[in-house]
Amino acid sequence: MRVAVLHAMALSLWRDRAALALAFLLPAVIYAIFALVFSSAAGGQMKIRLAVFAQENEISQELLAGLRGAREISSVINAASAAESEAAVRDGRADAGVAIAFDEDREAPVIVFYSDATREGAAIVAENVMRQLAPSDEAVAADVSRRVINPVNTAAPMQAYFAAGVAMLFLLLSGFQSALTLFEERDSGVLERVAAGPAGIAAVIDGKFMFIVLQGILQTGIILLTAAVFFNVSLGYAPDALFLAAFAAAIAAAGLALGLTTLCRSRAQAHASGTVISLISAALGGSMAPKFLMPAHMQTIGAATPNAIGIDAFASALWKGGGVAAALSPAAILILMGLGGLVVAHLAARISLRPAA
Amino acid sequence: MTTTTKRTSHNRENSCAKALTAAIPLHVAGASLSYGAFRALEDINLQVGAGEVYALVGPNGAGKSSLVKAICGRAVLASGMITIGGARAGSADARRRIGVAPQQAALYDNLTALENIACFARLAGVCAAESDERASAALNLTGIASNNRTFARRLSGGQRQRANIAAAIVHAPSLLVLDEPAASLDPEALAETNTLIERVRSENMAILIVTHDMAQADQLATRVGVMSGGRLIVENTPAGLKARFGGDGLHVRIEADDIAANSLALNGYTQDRRKIWHGRASSQSDVAALVERIAKNGGAIRSIETALPSLAGAVDAALKELSGRP
Numbered sequence: 001m002r003v004a005v006l007h008a009m010a011l012s013l014w015r016d017r018a019a020l021a022l023a024f025l026l027p028a029v030i031y032a033i034f035a036l037v038f039s040s041a042a043g044g045q046m047k048i049r050l051a052v053f054a055q056e057n058e059i060s061q062e063l064l065a066g067l068r069g070a071r072e073i074s075s076v077i078n079a080a081s082a083a084e085s086e087a088a089v090r091d092g093r094a095d096a097g098v099a100i101a102f103d104e105d106r107e108a109p110v111i112v113f114y115s116d117a118t119r120e121g122a123a124i125v126a127e128n129v130m131r132q133l134a135p136s137d138e139a140v141a142a143d144v145s146r147r148v149i150n151p152v153n154t155a156a157p158m159q160a161y162f163a164a165g166v167a168m169l170f171l172l173l174s175g176f177q178s179a180l181t182l183f184e185e186r187d188s189g190v191l192e193r194v195a196a197g198p199a200g201i202a203a204v205i206d207g208k209f210m211f212i213v214l215q216g217i218l219q220t221g222i223i224l225l226t227a228a229v230f231f232n233v234s235l236g237y238a239p240d241a242l243f244l245a246a247f248a249a250a251i252a253a254a255g256l257a258l259g260l261t262t263l264c265r266s267r268a269q270a271h272a273s274g275t276v277i278s279l280i281s282a283a284l285g286g287s288m289a290p291k292f293l294m295p296a297h298m299q300t301i302g303a304a305t306p307n308a309i310g311i312d313a314f315a316s317a318l319w320k321g322g323g324v325a326a327a328l329s330p331a332a333i334l335i336l337m338g339l340g341g342l343v344v345a346h347l348a349a350r351i352s353l354r355p356a357a
Numbered sequence: 358m359t360t361t362t363k364r365t366s367h368n369r370e371n372s373c374a375k376a377l378t379a380a381i382p383l384h385v386a387g388a389s390l391s392y393g394a395f396r397a398l399e400d401i402n403l404q405v406g407a408g409e410v411y412a413l414v415g416p417n418g419a420g421k422s423s424l425v426k427a428i429c430g431r432a433v434l435a436s437g438m439i440t441i442g443g444a445r446a447g448s449a450d451a452r453r454r455i456g457v458a459p460q461q462a463a464l465y466d467n468l469t470a471l472e473n474i475a476c477f478a479r480l481a482g483v484c485a486a487e488s489d490e491r492a493s494a495a496l497n498l499t500g501i502a503s504n505n506r507t508f509a510r511r512l513s514g515g516q517r518q519r520a521n522i523a524a525a526i527v528h529a530p531s532l533l534v535l536d537e538p539a540a541s542l543d544p545e546a547l548a549e550t551n552t553l554i555e556r557v558r559s560e561n562m563a564i565l566i567v568t569h570d571m572a573q574a575d576q577l578a579t580r581v582g583v584m585s586g587g588r589l590i591v592e593n594t595p596a597g598l599k600a601r602f603g604g605d606g607l608h609v610r611i612e613a614d615d616i617a618a619n620s621l622a623l624n625g626y627t628q629d630r631r632k633i634w635h636g637r638a639s640s641q642s643d644v645a646a647l648v649e650r651i652a653k654n655g656g657a658i659r660s661i662e663t664a665l666p667s668l669a670g671a672v673d674a675a676l677k678e679l680s681g682r683p
Contacts, residue, residue, distance in 0.1 A: 189459030196429035198452040
């Protein structure tokens with residue numbers, strides 16, 4: 001008798017291709033992604049992008065050549081000035097920057113490393129590389145210092161970073177969870193009743209979208225308040241940018257969750273897909289560990305995730321600075337993502353949520 | 358000039374059709390519906406007037422659900438027309454004039470009965486200011502006003518069905534569609550539901566019931582439509598159907614031994630898979646005479662039941678006769 005149940009379960013799984021892929025293919029895929037993301041973070045393979053300004057000098061040329069060949073440096077951006085090098089770090093093109101200059105009265109160079117408040121590790125890696133490469137006694141005797149670009153003047157940049165990262169992760173997870181109620185309403189007959197009335201299924205989709213957006217803004221607010229009260233994260237630098245980021249992120253989560261959910265055929269499929277996508281997006285997008293710790297190709301892929309774009313939007317208010325002007329571009333992308341998902345949800349709901357005849 | 362004449366004539370026809378159907382809560386005229394090569398509905402014609410209960414019956418796959426979908430505007434007809442109070446099915450006006458109570462009690466479990474009905478009132482176009490008042494009135498009519506603060510998940514089966522109907526009538530539609538209102542109800546809850554449907558009908562609402570419960574159809578329906586293979590094969594009052602297809606006299610059900618078999622077969626009785634004999638007799642004295650004959654021949658009868666023709670039997674006979682269903 002027990003074997004009969006086992007047989008029925010095995011046949012059901014074999015014939016449900018989506019469930020089969022979720023059960024056997026996805027664990028391996030997720031393992032591979034996590035292994036790639038976090039093995040770099042644990043050490044050994046970290047590669048950083050470095051923006052370099054080097055005053056014309058024999059020593060600086062030797063240092064520059066050494067940096068270009070170092071295995072820890074994935075790319076070197078040549079800056080025309082120290083300010084340009086700093087700008088590259090500020091806008092995210094580089095993980096760390098270095099300015100190599102010479103005082104008139106000294107032969108040894110003055111070297112300043114700088115990084116974003118959340119990427120101090122990148123500056124430390126660059127400095128270590130430089131010390132190992134030091135070609136001459138003059139270079140060894142150099143006046144080396146490190147500086148954090150911290151326009152928000154926050155005392156807890158990493159805590160601020162993870163407030164944004166965790167907010168993005170939970171916006172997606174709870175967005176998917178709320179969107180799943182569509183299947184419960186289909187199965188309970190609520191959608192059948194509403195579909196026959198003047199509101200139609202469109203009203204249900206729009207109502208849920210508004211709810212998930214509101215829920216997301218509140219969730220983000222609670223996470224940020226926790227960060228401010230318990231971890232000294234400063235929220236006062238640009239509250240308007242903070243609200244814009246939270247609003248845009250909530251719209252993205254709502255639209256993506258509803259869009260993906262309505263593309264699924266069953267509650268189980270939607271639940272599994274939502275969870276998997278939220279976790280992969282969180283891992284690649286930097287919600288679990290800063291993106292600069294990942295291999296370069298993973299950073300490129302991760303840059304397109306809502307988590308990475310959302311973290312960028314929050315960064316303008318929490319640690320990177322720039323306020324609303326800096327938040328506008330990522331916020332616009334998030335809003336477009338959300339509205340795109342909403343359109344997909346409206347189109348797909350006509351098929352996937354069609355009440356059973 | 359020709360175009361203008363044609364358009365004027367077409368408009369006049371439309372106006373006439375609207376005037377004719379405006380007072381009729383449900384008017385289905387020549388409705389046909391296909392899913393690819395499959396003909397789900399074929400030339401269906403029916404009307405349901407105010408204060409009328411129309412029961413749609415038939416085997417699974419007969420087309421009942423497809424017809425309801427088309428009435429609710431969720432399926433596009435290949436030909437024909439369906440109007441709800443004069444408005445084409447699926448239009449905004451038609452959607453406002455229809456209330457649907459699905460087979461499952463379609464409620465939000467974590468909302469109270471009142472909150473549920475008020476929510477559905479707003480989804481049906483009732484303004485927010487009026488929704489609570491209308492919801493209370495619907496709960497009063499359906500007899501569960503005392504449960505208005507109870508969470509839907511805590512309502513009994515019968516109470517959920519009442520709330521389900523309350524949600525469907527809260528916006529005072531002219532047509533109420535009830536999909537299998539007898540499904541999974543115990544006899545007591547079913548009796549309560551039937552009483553409620555009678556009460557709603559007395560409010561001059563047109564009611565279309567899709568049901569497999571012939572006793573319910575017999576008790577409530579002013580007319581019964583029998584569907585098979587996407588067609589409405591016959592339509593009549595329950596009494597009319599029984600008179601035409603139920604046969605005269607009594608239905609007799611006999612459990613007997615093998616010796617009685619010859620006498621029963623000779624009198625036109627047929628045996629089902631459970632070895633029970635079914636036949637007809639014009640009166641109780643005919644039945645007594647048959648029993649006597651069997652006894653004389655040495656046969657033994659274990660049980661015997663007689664009944665007047667039922668709607669279930671009449672519908673079954675109609676299906677056999679008119680659609681060739683075995």
